[in-house]
Amino acid sequence: MAHFRKKMLSVFLTTKCNLGCSYCFTQGVRGNDTIPWEFAKLGIDIFIVNQDYRHIRLSGGGEPTTEFDLMKKIYDYARSQKVEITSEIQSNGIFQHQVTEWLAKNVDIIWISCDGPPDIQDKDRPLRNKQKSSPILEQNIKYLTKFGKGMTGIRATITSDNLYRQEEILEYYKSLGISYVWSDPVFPAVYVKEQEISEIDMMEYAREFVNAQRVAKRLDMVYGSILTCNFDEEIIYHCRACLPTPHLTTDGYISACDMALFGENSPSHMDVFIYGKWDKNNDKLVFDQNKIDQLRSRSVDNMIGCADCEAKCHCGGYCLGETVNEQGSLFEKKSKVCKAIRYLLKNYAPPEGGYRFLHP
DSSP: OOGGGOOOEEEEOBSOOSBOOTTOTTTTOOSOOBOOHHHHHHHIIIIIISSSOOEEEEESSSOGGGGHHHHHHHHHHHHTSSSOOEEEEEEOSOOOHHHHHHHHHHOSEEEEEOOSSHHHHHHHSOBTTSOOOHHHHHHHHHHHHHHOSSEEEEEEEEOTTTGGGHHHHHHHHHHTTOOEEEEEEOOOOSSOSOOOOOOOOHHHHHHHHHHHHHHHHHTTOEEEEGGGTTTTSOOSOOSGGGTTOOEEOTTSEEESSTTOOOSTTOOGGGGGGEEEEEETTTTEEEEOHHHHHHHHTOOGGGOGGGTTOTTGGGTTTSOHHHHHHHHSOTTOOOGGGHHHHHHHHHHOOOOTTOOSSOOO
16 A cells, blocks of 8 residues: 555644754754644544544654653544544654553554664664663563554664664564564755755665565565655555645644644745644634645656656655755655665565555
């Protein structure tokens, strides 16, 4: 099932975070912004109850579990409605045991960001106070994979530190009880104009990714990539941003993309993703139909640079957020990934039956 079919209501819960990741794409926006309960409730009422979104996901520019009480309130309210829903969270895995226990009992899909063994994790993803994060992370992952009601998987950012260690990191994840892994090559931040980031060679990433599939097969694991997230279906859209599906921001807007975290004071080039706003006084949502139409027009059929590409129907023009952030246009392509995607199309096949758990 292709990536764009992951129809859900995403809630950007907070900008608070307890990690200090070296490459974080939200650098420059750290603060204490938390979504108002009234806005989150209205979003559930409109999208979960009155439309056909049956999946609720907590994510955003910070760590959702730092607002544990509000997180529980949102999930409990969504589950109290007269519709059956599934739930998901994207977390850094750094939380107290009471949170671990609650997640294990209540959440269907838990994605934990982890880049590999302690030497990698602690270098690139330390605690805010610069202390090691790996001991807490390992303890929580082991508990969730052993006692969780649903699936706990890993989202790994591939940097120069783990590019050539993809086989090793799969072995490590398996030792923690993980069987499902998605990886994303590191990409530039959105909210800072200049950032020292060492981007990796995409062809080297693709070759190492293919090599790592031998380990994944031996360990009965699924190892996917943002580059391969549509390989199990022919598509014209890359992701849910092209539909668009709703992401509720901490400042009361509706975004189409994980990388567009705010409506107010958002970088001008990312404003294309902001297609709705909370009218607080009247407690309703107001949508911009022109923005919606523009996002829906971003299909591979309308991208001249993709017209002759053999991979276009399994790519869809690649990640829309990254492309707009780096190229400034809905209809450009991120050319540095094109060769790698074509290589993977010839050398990698998704699991038989397609991806059971779609890219986080």
